[in-house]
Amino acid sequence: MAEKKREEATCSFHSFVREKRIDDNNSEQIPFTADDFASFCDHLMSQPEVDLRDEQTRNRIKTSLYAPVEHCEIIDDRTIFGRFRAPYTGHSYENTDVGEVPESSVSLRPFFFIAYFAEDGKIYVGSQYLGTFGGWGKLERTLRSFFPKDHRVVSYAYRHSASSYAGAKPKEVRVNFSRRPREITGKAAFGQRGAMTFKQMSNEDSTFKITVTESILANIGKPTAVIKKAVSDMLSDNEMLSLRQEDIEDCTVVATVDGKTTTINVIESGHFATRFPLGIVDYIKGHPDKNKAKAAMAALLDSQIISRSERV
Structure with missing residues (x-):
């Protein structure tokens, strides 16, 4: 039997910035504080593990605009790592093992993320992808809900340059x-x-x-x-x-x-944020090993974000 081709694990990086609007054309950045980040981490650490046996949980996931977050852990006083589930729903498809999967069901794919509180008051987030699959949009909305509501919070994508x-x-x-x-002619064209x-x-x-x-x-x-x-x-x-x-x-x-x-x-396939390869070789059920992913994402965070934004 031919060996299955694994989709490459990659990671995109983004930053959250808190802004105070001055007028229609200008805004002022209000740095996040250490207390803000600690509160943000408290919210993440308190998220329960998703129990799909619970009907209320299933119904909430089907209608939610958010991505369930779970299994978070503090790496140090500036960094937190965890897992989120990206929901996919809305159309039926055939599965070789279970038959037809109805459009009313929700498929949840697990991905890892890492968040870092920078010295300038920004919060950087790395979001894992697996091939073309990922869930930054819903993860962004979820993480944004954990910030104070006193000022507008916007996010920016990190893209490498020449x-x-x-x-x-x-x-x-x-x-x-x-x-x-x-x-386009009357003849068959391929x-x-x-x-x-x-x-x-x-x-x-x-x-x-x-x-x-x-x-x-x-x-x-x-x-x-x-x-x-x-x-x-x-x-x-x-x-x-x-x-x-x-x-x-x-x-x-x-x-x-x-x-x-x-x-x-070089070409980001329609996605603005650069996806950096994690170089993962250990996969479990087609997903990257957690500890290997954590180490790879932390290393990329250091080399692609921290070293460029704080060590200049």
């Missing part, structure tokens, strides 16, 4: 594409879906490094259309594959960054 990968040494580029028929990978031929392959760095890595953080065009132009210029900009679904670059091999998601 400067994040200054000095990166590209080793491989992977492009997924989906080519649709160029014309599209084409595929993937391609191209690599540097050797450590001395300077052309590969320069091309990828200048064409792709230099455009990280720019609009998706800009990056897709850059990828399309690069492939065409090198006579690798002729792809229209709209044919390109996503592109990743495997590179050495600070001595470590890193997968850089």
Whole structure:
């Protein structure tokens, strides 16, 4: 039996900021205090484990705009880690083991999150994904409900920029594409879906490094259309594959960054926040091991958030 393909565990980062509106065009940031964060953690720690055997709990989940949070633990006086359940509902589907799953049911997928109280009064949150699945929207709404209501709380997504990968040494580029028929005619027409990978031929392959760095890595953080065009132009210029900009679904670059091999998601597949790979190899029932996920998310929090915002 072929080995199951696991969806990659990744993590996006966001920040909560409390703002006081000055006028229609301006607002002032009101930093969260240590007491605010302690109260926030108290709310999280007091959340009960979800009991799906309880009818009231099931009904509440079906109609709620929030994500159940559970199994939280304090890492230190600035950091808390926990699990949330992202609900998916609204349509039926067939399952090989249980048959039809009705549209009235709610499927809950577990994901981990981590929250950090920064020195400047922001609260950063890392939210785990598994392949295309995640639940930041409902987690955001849930966490927001635990903040004081005296001022508006807004959230911002953290996205890497080209400067994040200054000095990166590209080793491989992977492009997924989906080519649709160029014309609609009376004849049967078929599209084409595929993937391609191209690599540097050797450590001395300077052309590969320069091309990828200048064409792709230099455009990280720019609009998706800009990056897709850059990828399309690069492939065409090198006579690798002729792809229209709209044919390109996503592109990743495997590179050495600070001595470590890193997968850089150049195109975020329609999601604004960058999803950083966790590098998890231990999965339980298709989900990342809790302790490994906690360590990986804490390490990313330190390298991608704290080091860039507090240690400048």
